[in-house]
Structure formats: C-alpha cells, structure tokens
Amino acid sequence: MKALLVDNSGDNPVMVIGEHPDPEPADKELLVKIEATALNRADLLQKTGKYPPPVGESPILGLEMAGVVESVGDGVTKFEKGDPVFGLLGGGGYAEYCTIHEDLAMPMPEAFSFEEAAAIPEVFLTAFQAVIWLAELDEGETILIHAGASGVGTAAIQLAELLRNARIAVTAGSDEKLELCRSLGARLLINYKRQNHSDIIEAELGKNSVNVIIDFVGSPYWHDNLKVMAMDSRLVYLAMLGGATVENMSIVPILRKRLTIKGSTLRNRNTAYKARLTKEFYSNTINLFKNVKLSPVIDSVYDWKDVEKAHSRMENNQNAGKIVLNGM
Numbered sequence: 001m002k003a004l005l006v007d008n009s010g011d012n013p014v015m016v017i018g019e020h021p022d023p024e025p026a027d028k029e030l031l032v033k034i035e036a037t038a039l040n041r042a043d044l045l046q047k048t049g050k051y052p053p054p055v056g057e058s059p060i061l062g063l064e065m066a067g068v069v070e071s072v073g074d075g076v077t078k079f080e081k082g083d084p085v086f087g088l089l090g091g092g093g094y095a096e097y098c099t100i101h102e103d104l105a106m107p108m109p110e111a112f113s114f115e116e117a118a119a120i121p122e123v124f125l126t127a128f129q130a131v132i133w134l135a136e137l138d139e140g141e142t143i144l145i146h147a148g149a150s151g152v153g154t155a156a157i158q159l160a161e162l163l164r165n166a167r168i169a170v171t172a173g174s175d176e177k178l179e180l181c182r183s184l185g186a187r188l189l190i191n192y193k194r195q196n197h198s199d200i201i202e203a204e205l206g207k208n209s210v211n212v213i214i215d216f217v218g219s220p221y222w223h224d225n226l227k228v229m230a231m232d233s234r235l236v237y238l239a240m241l242g243g244a245t246v247e248n249m250s251i252v253p254i255l256r257k258r259l260t261i262k263g264s265t266l267r268n269r270n271t272a273y274k275a276r277l278t279k280e281f282y283s284n285t286i287n288l289f290k291n292v293k294l295s296p297v298i299d300s301v302y303d304w305k306d307v308e309k310a311h312s313r314m315e316n317n318q319n320a321g322k323i324v325l326n327g328m
C-alpha cells in the first residue's frame, strides 16, 4: 500500500509518499481502507524521532482515521466488509489501509463525512477521558481549559458544556481563537498573551473559584493555576507545551486546598482501557453528534500530498481545531 513515510535524508525530516507492506488484520481486528485521517501534535514529535510509537504499534504516523471496512479477522462479530467506521489508532493513520481492534472502531453515522469523523477520535476521547473520567467534572462546576482553541480544547469545551452544564473559562493566544471558544460554550475568555489568567479569574469569578483545570501548557501556569483552584479541585495535565520544570514550587496549596493533580497519556493505554473509553464515549455522545449539538471543529482539510503544509500550520500554532488529511 501507499503510506506517508519519514524521509530523513535531508537536514530536516520530511514526509514522502512511499510503499509500505499492507497491514494484516489479527483475529479481532478490521482491515480498513482509510478515507481521512487527522493531525495531532504527537505526529510532529514522532516525525523528528522524539516520540517513538509504543511497542507493537505501526511505525507509520497517524493516531486516528475514518474509512470503510475492507475485510475482518476471524473473531470479529461487530462489523462486516463495507461498514463505514472511525476510531483511535496507536499509529498507522497516514496510509491507505490500517488495522483496528473491533472494540476501538465506532460505526459512522450516515450524516458524517469521512473528514468530520476522522477529526473526532483523538481529541474527543482525550477530552472525555480528562474532563469526565479523570477530573470528574460535576454538574454546574467551573472548569478552566487552557489552549481552548486546540483540538482537544475545542472538544473539552463542548463536552463540559453539554454533559455537565459547566461554567467554562478558557485561555488562548488570539481574539479569533477566543471567539471560537465562546461560540462553543466558553463564558470567560482570557488572552494569555495580554492577560494573566489568575488576575482575570479572581476578578470575574472570585478567589479559589475553579473546580477543574485541563492544562496542556505546564510550568508557566503552575502558580496561577494553584492560586485559582477551589477546595477539593482537580488539575489534569495532558501536555507541557510551555515547559516542565516549576521553580519555587510549594506543596502548601496542594495540602491546604486538598488538590488532586493528575497526568495522563492516552496513546500508551492498553486496548482494554481504550475499548472501555470508546464504548462509554460513544454511548454518551453519539446522539449529540447526530443532532449536531456536538461537532468536531475542523480548521482545514489538506490532500495528504500536502502534509508538509499541514504540519507547518500546526507547528506554527495557526490552527484552531483539527487539521484533516484526505485523498489517500
């Protein structure tokens, strides 16, 4: 089959379309003809050799896809040839074909395009896991979502609004991105390039007012995060885009406010965990997607031949929502 492969022959790694052996479905797996995939920050790291795929996963980039079942392994009971599906991959999305365990594949609603479906799995499953499972956001609580216009951020805003009727504050780096967050349900908009988030939150929502924080930025926000957190509040780290080392860190607020601080990565969870997450996510959200109450936010769609342009858009923080690839 054809696949996007990393060419390391020049000064910088670049993606080129090349030949790769066809994947073969194991007992409980589907072989899927991919129609669309979507970018994730992990792809940029993997391309430069900084984020090797977990053992046993495809070496090809790509953590999600939408496509049509081409054939099924002997033990498959839930799908058959011709079914349109979408789902999370441990790797292998930047290719014509991939394999996926049947418990990780979700049936695609008729009204979805492949591009829309491919934009859902990684960011919505990550956001669902972070907001609902890890942070246990409760009805009507206040949540602060950093990088609100990121793919995961746009999913987290919608889930917090629709599943928990939460009061939502966000940070983002431009007024256009904040406006997008507002349209999805965010109520307190903070431009972190001009404003300090703890000042705005204390002025608008009061001291110690945030029950849940979803953070992708890391050390630059540590002190401000702890300042605004309420008693028994929860902070979930999903990335450290701004740095990982915190200076002058004190555990006093962690004890005094009884804080829970968690970190998580989805890609290296085992199949059983991802299957439970996929099942609970699907049953809680599929009708909301069908009624267009929940929607993937698509920043742009590129033919997979133009993947380098797509990567550069993400690298430069220009996207708001998902960048999709099709044409494979």
Ligand SMILES: NC(=O)c1ccc[n+]([C@@H]2O[C@H](COP(=O)([O-])OP(=O)(O)OC[C@H]3O[C@@H](n4cnc5c(N)ncnc54)[C@H](OP(=O)(O)O)[C@@H]3O)[C@@H](O)[C@H]2O)c1
Residues within 6 Å of the ligand: 039, 040, 041, 042, 122, 123, 126, 147, 148, 149, 150, 151, 152, 153, 171, 172, 173, 174, 177, 216, 217, 237, 238, 239, 240, 241, 242, 243, 264, 265, 266, 267, 314, 317, 318, 319, 321, 322
């Ligand atoms: N742990 C997990 O399981 C998991 C799963 C999926 C994704 N992730 C991670 O979560 C992060 C978001 O993923 P995504 O696909 O949603 O990303 P994305 O759509 O590419 O958005 C990332 C956004 O973060 C903001 N940003 C970047 N560097 C920043 C900095 N130093 N300070 C403040 N904001 C910064 C930028 O928006 P502004 O213009 O607003 O600055 C950028 O557009 C990535 O790091 C990704 O690797 C983790």
